[in-house]
Structure formats: structure tokens, C-alpha cells
Amino acid sequence: MRRLIVVFLCLVFINAKNTCDDGWIGYRGSCYLFGHGLHTFTSAEQYCRQHNGHLVHVNNIEENAFLKDQMRDRKDQPRWLGITDEGSEGVWHWFDTNTLAEFKDFHPGDGGNHNIEDCAFFSNGYDYQWADVACSGNVLPLCEARSSDCEDPVVVG
Known part of the structure; x- marks a missing residue:
């Protein structure tokens, strides 16, 4: 019962307060930073x-739609995704965890x-669908971090 109350309070708290650092945008437990400056992958x-x-x-698809809407609103340039098929052509993995990407667009x-x-980016030429490109290209970063609140709730009492 305590865990249920803590989870409920976390959900209320997350919806009532921005849990991301300044400059980051929150969505469903993640925070996103639309970084500056052109970078290789x-x-x-x-960065x-x-x-x-x-x-x-x-x-x-929901997270993808949220990010595409953010980029459309900004009339944004292409932005890197953290995905690569460098290990096996056409088999896409997340770079930092080497886990298979189940969703692709x-x-x-x-x-x-x-x-x-x-490597891949959100292509403004394709209404922000993904395109594969050379990792040496210069593209804007799009960063993600987990929201800091309620990841490991602590029960008091």
C-alpha cells in the first residue's frame, strides 16, 4: 500500500513540476536538450x-512524434539520434548501450x-523522419537524460 501511495505521489509531483534542468524539455520521464553547435556523431x-x-x-511512436513536433515548431535543422549500424549494416543499435533499436522511423x-x-539524424528535408548519414557529418545534437525525480522513490515512515 505504501508503494502505491508513493508512486501516486510521484506521478502527481511529476505532472505538477518540471523535473528537468533549465534548458531541457520534459516528456514522459525523459528530459531533452536541443543542443547548439554542429558536431560529428x-x-x-x-557534448x-x-x-x-x-x-x-x-x-x-509517441516519443518520436513529440520530438518531431518540437523540431517542427523550431523550424529546426537536422539533429543526431544516438543510433548506429556501424557493427552490422542495416542492424541499428543505440550507441551508448549497444542495445538493439526496436523502434525506427x-x-x-x-x-x-x-x-x-x-549514423542517423532527424532530417528536416523529410519532415523529421530519420535518414542515415556518414558519422563524420556535422549536425546539431539532441540529448536525452532521465527525469531526476521519482526514479527511485523513497518511502518515509
Whole structure:
């Protein structure tokens, strides 16, 4: 019963308060930083780590739609995703965890067997669908971090 009350209070608290650092945007337990400056893929990942995050992982259609809407509102340039098929062409993994990406939103003709295009970004030319590109390209970073509140709730009393 205590755990249920704590979870309920966390949900109320998260919905009532921004749980992300200044400059970050919150959505469903994650915080997103639309970073500045053009970076290669590895430089963008370092940028995100310097800001206590990682290049964005997109886990489902709702999260993808939220991020695409944010970029449309900003009339944004392309932004890196934290995904690569460098290990095996056409098999996409999240760079920082090496876990298989279950959700993908590649534009038709992208995301397949393109030997020198081992990284991906949200393409403004494709209404922010994903496109695979060379990791050496210069693109804006999009960072993600977990929301800091209620990850490991503590029961008092």
C-alpha cells in the first residue's frame, strides 16, 4: 500500500513540476536538450555526456512524434539520434548501450545497406523522419537524460 501511495505521489509531483534542468524539455520521464553547435556523431555524444545525458534514444511512436513536433515548431535543422549500424549494416543499435533499436522511423530508402552511412539524424528535408548519414557529418545534437525525480522513490515512515 505504501508503494502505491508513493508512486501516486510521484506521478502527481511529476505532472505538477518540471523535473528537468533549465534548458531541457520534459516528456514522459525523459528530459531533452536541443543542443547548439554542429558536431560529428561522436562529438555530439561527448557534448551530451558533458551535459549529463546521451544522444537521444527514441523508443516509440509517441516519443518520436513529440520530438518531431518540437523540431517542427523550431523550424529546426537536422539533429543526431544516438543510433548506429556501424557493427552490422542495416542492424541499428543505440550507441551508448549497444542495445538493439526496436523502434525506427527511417524515410523510405534510408536505414538500409549504405556502407558509409552508419549514423542517423532527424532530417528536416523529410519532415523529421530519420535518414542515415556518414558519422563524420556535422549536425546539431539532441540529448536525452532521465527525469531526476521519482526514479527511485523513497518511502518515509
